[in-house]
Amino acid sequence: MASSVLRDARRIVVKVGSSLVTNEGRGLDEAAIAQWSQQLAALVRGDADGTPREVVMVSSGAIAEGMKRLGWKVRPKQIHELQAAAAVGQMGLAQMYETKLREQGVGSAQVLLTHADLADRERYLNARTTLLTLLGLGVVPVINENDTVVNDEIKFGDNDTLGALVANLVDADALVILTDQKGLYTADPRKHSDARFVDEAEAGDPALEAMAGGAGSSIGSGGMITKILAAKRAAASGASTVIAWGREPNVLGRLVAGEAIGTLLVAQTPKNQARKRWISDHLQLKGSVSVDEGAALKLQDEGKSLLPIGMTGVEGNFSRGDVIAVRNAQGEEIARGLANYASAEARLLCRKSSAQFEQLLGYTAEAEMIHRDNMVVPGH
Numbered sequence: 159m160a161s162s163v164l165r166d167a168r169r170i171v172v173k174v175g176s177s178l179v180t181n182e183g184r185g186l187d188e189a190a191i192a193q194w195s196q197q198l199a200a201l202v203r204g205d206a207d208g209t210p211r212e213v214v215m216v217s218s219g220a221i222a223e224g225m226k227r228l229g230w231k232v233r234p235k236q237i238h239e240l241q242a243a244a245a246v247g248q249m250g251l252a253q254m255y256e257t258k259l260r261e262q263g264v265g266s267a268q269v270l271l272t273h274a275d276l277a278d279r280e281r282y283l284n285a286r287t288t289l290l291t292l293l294g295l296g297v298v299p300v301i302n303e304n305d306t307v308v309n310d311e312i313k314f315g316d317n318d319t320l321g322a323l324v325a326n327l328v329d330a331d332a333l334v335i336l337t338d339q340k341g342l343y344t345a346d347p348r349k350h351s352d353a354r355f356v357d358e359a360e361a362g363d364p365a366l367e368a369m370a371g372g373a374g375s376s377i378g379s380g381g382m383i384t385k386i387l388a389a390k391r392a393a394a395s396g397a398s399t400v401i402a403w404g405r406e407p408n409v410l411g412r413l414v415a416g417e418a419i420g421t422l423l424v425a426q427t428p429k430n431q432a433r434k435r436w437i438s439d440h441l442q443l444k445g446s447v448s449v450d451e452g453a454a455l456k457l458q459d460e461g462k463s464l465l466p467i468g469m470t471g472v473e474g475n476f477s478r479g480d481v482i483a484v485r486n487a488q489g490e491e492i493a494r495g496l497a498n499y500a501s502a503e504a505r506l507l508c509r510k511s512s513a514q515f516e517q518l519l520g521y522t523a524e525a526e527m528i529h530r531d532n533m534v535v536p537g538h
């Protein structure tokens with residue numbers, strides 16, 4: 159089991175912490191970022207086994223790098239000073255990844271997200287679509303929190319949580335958290351010399367939370383507890399997590415080759431099942447669309463997406479990203495999922511082919527009303 163989790167993963171979110179990226183605050187570790195970029199590029203190209211993988215990098219370090227650039231020795235307490243430091247440091251961070259990935263022949267993209275972006279259904283779908291488009295283009299998104307616009311109450315705060323939410327967002331198969339320890343120990347190894355290493359456990363096992371202490375350095379935030387909770391969150395969409403030492407030579411390449419490195423926290427629910435459960439459990443129905451017999455068959459028998467051409471009517475008021483039901487000609491609910499178009503637009507698109515969307519709406523977004531990845535059809 160253990161060795162196959164990363165080997166079988168096709169879409170991977172990698173998270174690196176501030177202390178690693180910035181050499182515990184001494185400045186961006188160019189050699190380390192070059193190493194990770196080389197490893198990310200190898201995954202994207204599929205160097206190891208001929209299988210290209212999609213990778214998202216979640217990188218911390220903006221505040222630590224900004225503090226260094228501003229000549230600040232002590233981490234400020236004021237939130238606006240932290241935000242200023244993050245804005246300064248993010249420039250260096252993005253530039254460094256861009257340069258190092260380009261040297262490897264791989265494109266990169268900067269994506270800054272907030273909690274509110276992922277809590278809002280429409281922004282969630284927009285972020286998801288953009289990231290999936292980037293991944294499809296073979297580009298590595300480099301993500302950080304958009305520190306400029308958030309305060310303490312609505313901050314992810316630590317990027318472990320952000321990494322897990324990104325794993326949920328893109329339906330990653332695995333989350334790899336690179337840090338300054340070899341993985342999880344039974345207690346903080348900086349304080350307990352007798353702490354034992356944990357090779358593998360179930361993500362979400364409450365016993366893990368008792369093992370984890372806070373951040374070990376003055377640079378990182380969160381410590382192990384946020385990594386344990388991130389693994390639990392990632393597991394909710396079916397992604398397993400590995401916590402490993404970021405300076406382990408070729409750590410990413412060796413993980414996807416099946417080597418057991420670091421601590422593996424295994425997701426208990428398979429990916430597809432987890433996402434579908436999330437769609438059916440967590441979201442309130444905002445409306446519905448009725449479909450003809452042909453569309454109903456495509457959904458129920460062929461597992462296809464719902465296209466507007468098969469829609470005969472739209473009920474209720476909903477926005478892009480809301481959960482809606484799909485009803486057959488008899489009015490029975492046959493599926494539910496995330497709407498790509500708001501109800502007003504959906505009404506215009508009924509019975510229309512995607513070639514007509516631009517003329518009707520003035521723009522084209524997705525060809526589907528509900529993409530099959532965002533849809534639950536009972537029995538499938």
Ligand SMILES: Nc1ncnc2c1ncn2[C@@H]1O[C@H](COP(=O)(O)OP(=O)(O)O)[C@@H](O)[C@H]1O
Pocket residue numbers: 174175176177178336337338339341342343344345346347348369370371372373374375377378379380381382383
């Ligand atoms: N049970 C534990 N096992 C390993 N490390 C732990 C544990 N509890 C607390 N830690 C601390 O967590 C630190 C890593 O978290 P953090 O400093 O936030 O790093 P990052 O910037 O990579 O997120 C380690 O250096 C370690 O001192």
Ligand SMILES: N[C@@H](CCC(=O)OP(=O)(O)O)C(=O)O
Pocket residue numbers: 174175176177217218219220221222244302303305315316317318377378379380381
């Ligand atoms: N977004 C901020 C803070 C993120 C942060 O400290 O996270 P981490 O070091 O991973 O615990 C930054 O880039 O500095």
